[in-house]
Amino acid sequence: MAGRAAVPEVIWARPERTGRGPKPAFTRADIAAAAVRIADERGLDAVSMRHVAAELGCGTMSLYNYVPRKEDLYELMIDAIGAEHELFEPTGDWRADMLRNAEDTRAIMRRHTWAPRLMAGVYGFSPNTLRYLEHCLACLEPLDVPAGTKTELIALLNGVVTTYTANDIATVERTRAMPWSVAEENAVRMAYLGSQVATGAYPRLAAAFMEQSGPVDLEAVFRRALERVLDAFDPDFRKKP
Amino acid sequence: MAGRAAVPEVIWARPERTGRGPKPAFTRADIAAAAVRIADERGLDAVSMRHVAAELGCGTMSLYNYVPRKEDLYELMIDAIGAEHELFEPTGDWRADMLRNAEDTRAIMRRHTWAPRLMAGVYGFSPNTLRYLEHCLACLEPLDVPAGTKTELIALLNGVVTTYTANDIATVERTRAMPWSVAEENAVRMAYLGSQVATGAYPRLAAAFMEQSGPVDLEAVFRRALERVLDAFDPDFRKKP
DNA sequence: CCTAGTTACGTACAGCGTACGTAGTGCGCT
DNA sequence: AGCGCACTACGTACGCTGTACGTAACTAGG
Numbered sequence: 098m099a100g101r102a103a104v105p106e107v108i109w110a111r112p113e114r115t116g117r118g119p120k121p122a123f124t125r126a127d128i129a130a131a132a133v134r135i136a137d138e139r140g141l142d143a144v145s146m147r148h149v150a151a152e153l154g155c156g157t158m159s160l161y162n163y164v165p166r167k168e169d170l171y172e173l174m175i176d177a178i179g180a181e182h183e184l185f186e187p188t189g190d191w192r193a194d195m196l197r198n199a200e201d202t203r204a205i206m207r208r209h210t211w212a213p214r215l216m217a218g219v220y221g222f223s224p225n226t227l228r229y230l231e232h233c234l235a236c237l238e239p240l241d242v243p244a245g246t247k248t249e250l251i252a253l254l255n256g257v258v259t260t261y262t263a264n265d266i267a268t269v270e271r272t273r274a275m276p277w278s279v280a281e282e283n284a285v286r287m288a289y290l291g292s293q294v295a296t297g298a299y300p301r302l303a304a305a306f307m308e309q310s311g312p313v314d315l316e317a318v319f320r321r322a323l324e325r326v327l328d329a330f331d332p333d334f335r336k337k338p
Numbered sequence: 339m340a341g342r343a344a345v346p347e348v349i350w351a352r353p354e355r356t357g358r359g360p361k362p363a364f365t366r367a368d369i370a371a372a373a374v375r376i377a378d379e380r381g382l383d384a385v386s387m388r389h390v391a392a393e394l395g396c397g398t399m400s401l402y403n404y405v406p407r408k409e410d411l412y413e414l415m416i417d418a419i420g421a422e423h424e425l426f427e428p429t430g431d432w433r434a435d436m437l438r439n440a441e442d443t444r445a446i447m448r449r450h451t452w453a454p455r456l457m458a459g460v461y462g463f464s465p466n467t468l469r470y471l472e473h474c475l476a477c478l479e480p481l482d483v484p485a486g487t488k489t490e491l492i493a494l495l496n497g498v499v500t501t502y503t504a505n506d507i508a509t510v511e512r513t514r515a516m517p518w519s520v521a522e523e524n525a526v527r528m529a530y531l532g533s534q535v536a537t538g539a540y541p542r543l544a545a546a547f548m549e550q551s552g553p554v555d556l557e558a559v560f561r562r563a564l565e566r567v568l569d570a571f572d573p574d575f576r577k578k579p
Numbered sequence: 580c581c582t583a584g585t586t587a588c589g590t591a592c593a594g595c596g597t598a599c600g601t602a603g604t605g606c607g608c609t
Numbered sequence: 610a611g612c613g614c615a616c617t618a619c620g621t622a623c624g625c626t627g628t629a630c631g632t633a634a635c636t637a638g639g
Contacts, residue, residue, distance in 0.1 A: 118585025234542035260497035301475035305485035329566035359616025
C-alpha cells in the first residue's frame with residue numbers, strides 16, 4: 098500500500114533521506130541547481146519536470162521521488178538563490194545595513210530574472226529564507242521598536258524590492274524568447290501610451306509625462322523608494338531638518 | 339495572405355471593430371466578463387481558452403479573433419476589474435483620499451482573489467488602469483511635490499497593496515481546489531515553522547514569535563503599512579510631534 | 580534471511596496553447 | 610451593382626505539460 102499522503106506536504110518537513118532502499122542518486126541541492134540553471138539559461142517556462150530530469154540525466158518520473166509536486170520544485174529554486182544572500186556582520190547602522198540587504202536582494206533577482214515571478218506565488222519558509230530573516234533581525238538590533246514592527250519593516254522592504262525589481266526586469270528584458278525584440282515591444286507600448294495620453298482624456302497624466310525630461314533612472318527611483326520606507330520606520334526621522 | 343503580425347501587439351491598440359466582415363458576436367467586455375466569472379467561481383487555473391469559449395458559447399478557436407494570445411485575455415481581465423474602482427470626487431485631503439483608494443483596491447482584490455497573481459505578470463496600461471491613475475493624480479493635487487514624485491507615490495502604494503493583499507489571500511484562502519482544507523495546510527506550515535524556530539538556530543526569530551500574543555490582525559498590519567508609506571511622502575510629517 | 584519501503588522509470592491520459600486550413604459573410608471600392 | 614477582400618467562425622491536429630499508475634531492482638531493519 099504505497100498511498101499518497103492525504104495531507105499537505107511541506108517539502109522542508111520531509112527528510113531528504115530515509116533509511117531504507119537504494120541510495121538516492123541526487124541531493125535536493127543538485128535538483129535545485131539544475132532547475133536554476135535551466136531557468137537562467139532558457140527562462141522559467143523551460144523549467145518542466147521533463148527538462149529538469151533530462152538535465153540531471155534521469156527519467157522524468159524519478160524526479161517525483163525527490164519532488165512530490167512541481168510547486169515544490171519552485172520552493173527548491175527559491176531556497177537555492179536564497180543561499181546567495183550575503184550574510185555580513187551587522188555594522189550597528191541599521192539603515193545602512195538594510196539598504197545593503199535590499200540592494201543584495203535586488204542583485205540576486207537581477208541574476209535570476211525569474212525570481213520575482215516565483216516569489217509572488219510561493220509562500221513557504223525555506224531554510225535559507227529563515228536564515229536571511231534572522232540576518233535582517235540581527236541588522237535591526239539597534240533599532241528600538243517592538244519585534245513585530247521589525248518584521249513589518251522587513252516585509253514591507255522586501256515587498257518593495259520585489260515589486261520594483263520585477264517591474265524593472267519587465268521593462269528591461271520582458272518575457273524571454275519572443276520573436277520580436279525587447280526594444281520593439283516597449284516601443285509599441287510606449288507609442289500606445291503616448292497616443293492615449295494625447296487624446297486629452299488624461300490631463301494630469303499628460304502633464305506628468307511632459308514634466309519628465311530624458312529617460313527615467315530606475316536605480317535612483319529604486320533607492321528613493323527604499324529611503325522612504327526606511328524613513329517611515331526611523332524614530333529619528335521626525336527630528337531631521 | 340492572412341499572415342500574423344511580426345510585431346508585438348498591444349490589445350488596446352487594435353480596434354475592437356473594423357469595417358469588413360460579419361458582425362462580431364461578442365464585445366471585449368463580454369469576453370472579459372466571462373473570463374472573470376470563471377476565475378471567480380473556479381479559480382484562475384480554470385481560465386483556459388477552451389473554457390472561456392465554452393462559457394461564451396462559441397468554438398475555442400473563434401476566441402482567437404478577439405484575443406490573439408492568452409496573455410491578452412489576462413489583460414482584459416485586469417481591465418475589467420479596474421472598472422470596479424470607485425472614482426470619487428477628491429476631498430482635498432490627499433492622505434485620506436489615497437487611503438480610500440488603497441482600501442478600494444484591496445477590496446477589489448479580495449473580491450477577485452486571482453488578481454494579485456495576474457498583476458505580477460502583466461504590465462500593460464489598460465484604459466481603466468489609466469483612468470484610475472488619473473484619478474489618483476487628481477487626489478494628489480493638494481500635495482505640493484513634483485509630478486514624478488506623485489507617480490512614485492502611486493506606484494509604491496499600489497505595490498504595497500498588491501503585495502500585502504496577495505499574502506493575506508494566500509494565508510487565508512490558499513490555492514483553490516486542493517484536496518485538503520486551508521486550515522490543514524496552514525497548520526502544517528506553521529507546525530514546521532514552529533519546529534524550525536524551536537531548534538534554536540534562529541534566536542531572534544524565536545524571540546519575535548514569543549513576543550506576539552494571539553493571532554495577527556492583518557487589517558491593522560495593512561493599514562499601518564499604508565500610513566508609513568504616506569508618512570514617507572508627507573512634507574508635514576517632519577513637523578509632527 | 581526475509582520483507583517492507585524505497586528508488587527508478589516507461590507508459591498513458593487528460594488538458595493546455597495555438598498553428599493551420601476551410602467555409603461563409605458582408606463592407607468598401609470600382 | 611457587383612466584385613473582391615478582410616473578416617468571422619471553427620474543426621482538426623501537434624507538441625507540450627503535470628502526473629497517476631504499474632513494474633522491476635535494490636537495500637536496510639527486524
